[in-house]
Amino acid sequence: MKTSTAVYPGTFDPITYGHMDLIGRALKLFGKVVVGVTTNPAKKPFFLLEERVALAKASVKNLANVEVKSFDSLLVDFARAENASVILRGLREMSDFPSEFQGATVNRKLEPSLETVFIVTSEKYSYLNSTIVKEIARFNGKLSEFVPGHVERALREKLSK
Ligand code: ADP
Numbered sequence: 001m002k003t004s005t006a007v008y009p010g011t012f013d014p015i016t017y018g019h020m021d022l023i024g025r026a027l028k029l030f031g032k033v034v035v036g037v038t039t040n041p042a043k044k045p046f047f048l049l050e051e052r053v054a055l056a057k058a059s060v061k062n063l064a065n066v067e068v069k070s071f072d073s074l075l076v077d078f079a080r081a082e083n084a085s086v087i088l089r090g091l092r093e094m095s096d097f098p099s100e101f102q103g104a105t106v107n108r109k110l111e112p113s114l115e116t117v118f119i120v121t122s123e124k125y126s127y128l129n130s131t132i133v134k135e136i137a138r139f140n141g142k143l144s145e146f147v148p149g150h151v152e153r154a155l156r157e158k159l160s161k
Contacts, residue, residue, distance in 0.1 A: 001029050001030055001086075002029070002030065002031050003031050004030050004031060004032075004084070004085045004086055005030065005031060005032040005033075005034060005082060005083055005084040005085065005086070006026055006029075006030040006032070006033050006034070006084060006085075006086035006087070006088040006117065007033075007034045007035075007036050007075070007078060007079045007082055007084040007086070007087055007088065008022070008023065008026065008033055008034065008035050008036065008088040008089075009036040009038055009071075009075050009078070009087065009089075010035075010036070010037070010038065011037070011038055011040045011043050011045055011052070011130065012035070012037050012052050012055070012056050012130070013040075013043070013045040013046055013047050013052055013130045013134075014046075014047055014051075014052060014055045014056075014130060014133065014147065014151045014154065014155065015052070015055055015056045015059050015130075015147070015151060016125070016128055016129070016130060016133055016146055016147050016151075017125060017128065017145070017146055017147060017148070018090070018092075018121060018122075018125035018126075018128040018129070019035075019056075019059075019090075020059055020060070020148075021121075021122050021124070021125050022088075022090045022119055022121065023035065023060060023063065023066060024063070025119055025122075026088055026119060027063065027065060027066070029117075030086060030088075031065060032065045032066070032067070033065065033066050033067075033088065034066075034067045034068075034069060034082045034084060035056055035060065035066065035067065035068040035069070036069055036070070036071050036075070036078050036082075037049065037052050037053050037056060037068065037069070037070045037071070038070070038071060038072070038075075039070070039071075039072045046134055046158070047154070047158065049070050050070075051154065051158075052070075053068055053069070053070050055150065055151050055154055056068045058148075058150050059148055059150075059151065069082075074110065075087065075107060076107055076110045076111035076114060079111070079114055080111065084114070085113070085114060085115065086114070086115050086116075086117050087104070087107060087114055087115070087116045087117070088116075088117055088118075088119065089103075089104075089116060089117075089118050089119075090118070090119055090120075090121050091118045091119070091120050091121065092121045092126050092129070093126065100116075100118065103116070104116035128146055132146075133146050133147055133155070134155070137152075137155040137156065137159055138159060143155065
């Protein structure tokens, strides 16, 4: 597997230590991880696409073999364009499973050669998601355990506007 490329798709609104933990662990399995930041208008993201990409890029700048790109296409087409053989997703809790199972099945129908691989979240971050981070930021709570400093500053700056 060390020679394969995995795409790690998501909204990353914003990237958290949970996402970064998953990327770090994926690097032990795959030769390259391409973080794919989706437009996802259905989720009405707080940060613009370019901002989410920039925050993710800054978060992984010290990691070799990680790239951050945006995409606005079918995930299987993005994976194909990146020469990836794996779609990587995180599983935090049981409630993640139904939609992840559906997504993985649909993607296999669309592109049978792509495998979806799930990495189970570290207990340390299993409670953490971008929504909680935004909620804490809105009420001016402490964020240092959840996101890197530059993400915290971006949250505070955007909320102050
Ligand atoms: P999406 O809207 O596609 O679920 P997210 O940015 O919320 O995008 O999540 C992207 C991926 O990162 C998903 O596979 C999700 O399960 C995983 N993920 C989110 N939070 C964590 C976390 N705390 N630890 C590990 N993986 C996570």
